[in-house]
Structure formats: structure tokens, C-alpha cells
Amino acid sequence: MRLINVRPRRGTAVLLACLPFVVLALAYLVGSAVRLAENPSDKLLPALSTIVQTVKLYAFTADRRTGLYLLWSDSAASLGRLFAGIGIATALALLLGLLNGILPVVRAVLAPFVAVVSMVPPLALLPILFIVLGLGEVSKVTLIVIGVAPILIRDLALSAQALPREQIIKAETLSASTWLIATRVVLPQVLPRLIDSLRLQIGPAFLFLIAAEAISADSGLGYRIFLVRRYLSMDVIFPYVAWITLLAVAMDLGLTALRRRVFPWSELERGR
């Protein structure tokens, strides 16, 4: 049988999916054990027991100075910024992307501008944001919005334009106004696509968040990582990175579930 026709069965597939993770974990454990055997005070690959202890300290013990459970307070601060940024970017995308995609007049004004703005490297704007908006929350949220919104807007506009012209015409023959075409025909069909492109933007959103926190913050996941970096505390950095990854994966899965739930037809269209 040709290799392209060999499909693993479900149980096998699950095992195969676990394989890379297991390999990575084993490689870490072996590497850590070898290095620690050579030099018991090595900090680069701390032993599992050290990591567990640190996690306990950060997640389940109140900080002596502030009385906070650091992992949770950091997560709350970061997720607040992240959700604010993504939320604003999504709202902008819905408004501008839809207008851009449906109305040729708006497209004439906005499309070139958005196209150029989306090429500005957001991180290069970070100093400007800090100077203009101060070192507080606003500049961090703004960075996420600037980084994520243009791509969402363009993607939404493109998928609105990609709808078959026939459907718009059909809606017109069913007496729909521009408003009704936008809200009843175009919007519901681009929302599943918006959710998918949001999933792809979770990574960049975290990137901008952590970059902003690394430079100026007093709490947050990125702040903590860059704080303990000075002490080479890999036992803190590794769990934090894993935790951020876990959060991102959970958001990704959550968004997919949301799309399936709210737009059951989008799953059917996919197979066509």
C-alpha cells in the first residue's frame, strides 16, 4: 500500500500524537540528569523535583512581600491585557473589515491605508507608545491592538469580498438593504473565518504582550520571566513558558469549539 494511503487508527493516532511530547520530556530528564551529575549546582536544566518545588512556591504559596500567589496574579495581569487587546482588535476588525469588504466606497478610502499600516513593525513602535501613552496598561494593550488588528481587518475584508457575488445579488432580489446584506448575509458567513484568524493571532498577541511586559511592568507572565532571567532561574522560566503555551493552546481549542457550536454549518462547508 502507498504511504499516502496509510491512515493510523484512532487509538494509534492518539499514541502517535503523544510520542513527540514523551520524547521531549525524556530528552529533558536525561539531559538534566547528566548535567546535574557533572555539576550539582548547574542551573540550566534543573531537576524535575526542583521545578515542582518552584511551582509550589509560585502557585500555592503567598508571596512574603506582597501576599499574592505570584503565578495567578501574573496570569491575571497578563490575561487582562491580552483579552483587552484582542477584544479591541476584534471589534475594530468587525467594524472596519466588514465596511472595507462590503462597501467599495469605504474600500477606496481604507484598504490602501490598512495595507500600509499592517506593514509597520509593531515592536518598532513600542518606544513611541511608551513615550506617548506612558508606561502603564494603555501602551501595552495598544501594542497588542496595533500588532493584531490590521491583519484581522484585512483577513475579514478579504473573506467578505470572497463571498460569491451571486449571494449578494440573491439577497438584493430578496429585498435586502445594504444594512441587511451586511448583518444577515455577510457577517454570519465571515464570523467563523474571523474566529479562525483569531486563533492564528493568539501567538502574535502573546509575543507583543511579553515584549511589552519585558520592558516595563510590575506584574505579568512576561515581566516575571524577564525578572528571574537575571538569576538564571530556569526552574521558574520553564514552568512559566509551559503555562503560557498551555493558555494559548486552551484558547485555540476553545475558539474552535466555539465556532463548531455557534456555526455548525461552517463545519459542513469545510468538507466540500
Added chain:
Amino acid sequence: MSGIEIRNLWKEYGDQVVLQNVDLTIAPRAFIALVGPSGCGKTTFLRMLLGQEAPTRGTITLDGAPLPHEPGPDRGVVFQRYSVFPHMTVLGNVMAGPELRASRLLGRTFGVRRRAIADEAHAMLAEVGLAGSEDKYPAQLSGGMQQRLALAQALMMKPKVLLLDEPFGALDPGIRSDIHRLMKRLWNEVPMTVVMVTHDLREAFTLATRIIAFERTRDRPEERLRYGATITRDILIWPPRSAGKTTIWDADLLPGRDDPTIPGPIAGTTWPKEEPDADAYPPLR
């Protein structure tokens, strides 16, 4: 009522003349079949009737008034594809027109009004043989069912004119003859004029009251750009069919057969035998 009047219609795309000098008067309640070789401008013509494209020259009037420059609810349409909304259920698709008309802000109705529209939609779905599929999405329907759904959706608006662009081209012969019977009945019952583009001459002869053929009169390569297609044949079906009046020739004489045109020529009719008579209707190309 004066039907559709098309006077001296030209359509050019840039340098290319697609249609030239089309003059046509379509009587109210007529069923026009539009035939012609691929690329001769049938879809373009239909788009102009729809208001999606503006003629380069000439005028189109509907019941005496110039055609608006955009599609509207007085002209329904079924395209070859993409005619239904994939995000609405079958019932939602059929209810869409009346709901959009009734609720200009939300595009949805509630309570008594919704129930009235739903009842009408259920009746229409039963009419086109889609009863029982109300809660499915278009992706779960076959091609033939989707086209019947598109038809039902368009008919809910009770359009004055129904425009069909090769609506049944992708269907197998069995389903196609079912749809033909349905189409005939709907045309008899709903007060509308139908213009249907088709590549299938048998379909044209089965359904239409009149067949219009578009063709390029000059088709040498160097002439292609400067000369467009125009009406080269205008065939009235005999005996005349008229909407709402079923003649014995239109009745399904042999219910056992799936296509009423199969029994062969009946004296004095233009109905085709197995294939349209090659001498009477020379090939269009």
C-alpha cells in the same frame, strides 16, 4: 401590463462587443428559453435584465418603466451555483426573503408574523418536494435539492420576472424531468414571466413558450472583437402554451414515462423526437 421591452441593446466590455442590437418584446407570462453557444452573452443578457450590469446602449423597460440599476425583489433569480445561503437552514433560506422584507432592522421576525411566514415557507417547501428537510443546511442537500431550494427561495418573493441561468445544468436526467414538471406547474400557478438560459434544447422545447437563440453573425477570428452576438432565431412553440391553461399536449399523457416529450412527435406540434429535428432546427454553432 406590457411585459419586458428590450430596444436596441448593446453590451461591450472594453473593446469587446458581446451583444449587439438586441430587440425583443417579451409578453407577460411568457416562458422564454434562451439558447446559444458558450460565450455568446446569455449570462450577460440575464445580468442586464437583473440590473446587475448596465447596458452600454439601448433600453430595457419592465411594465413600461425603465429597469432600476440594481437588482430588486420584482426580479427573482436562480444561478447555476451559489444561489442559497450556506449559513441558513433550508427553512431559513426560504423564509429569508419575506423576513428581510418585513423587518428592515433585524432581518428577523418573531411571534405571529414569523409563524405566518413559516407556514407559507412550509407550503412552498412541500411544493418543491423538500418537506422534511427543513432543518438541514444546504451543504447537506444534493445538487438537485439545492436548486429546488433556490427556486423556492426566489418564488417566496412572488417576483414579476424569474430569471434562471442554466439552473438544472448539473442535474441527472431523472431529477431533471422531475424539476421540469415542477417548473411547469409553478409557471402555471404563479403569475410570473420566466426567462431561462439553457444549453439543453430538449429542456427548451419542454418548458418554453418561445425560444430565443443568440449567435454571432460574424465569427471569423478577426471579427470576434468588433461584432457581438444577436438574436438569430425566434421560435414560437406550436401549439401555443399559455400559462394557467394546460392543453392536452402539456398534460402528462403517459404518467409511466418520466419525460412527457418522449412519446414522439404528435402531429402538428414542434415537440422534438428523440433529438430536435436537425433540419427544422439546424445546429446553432
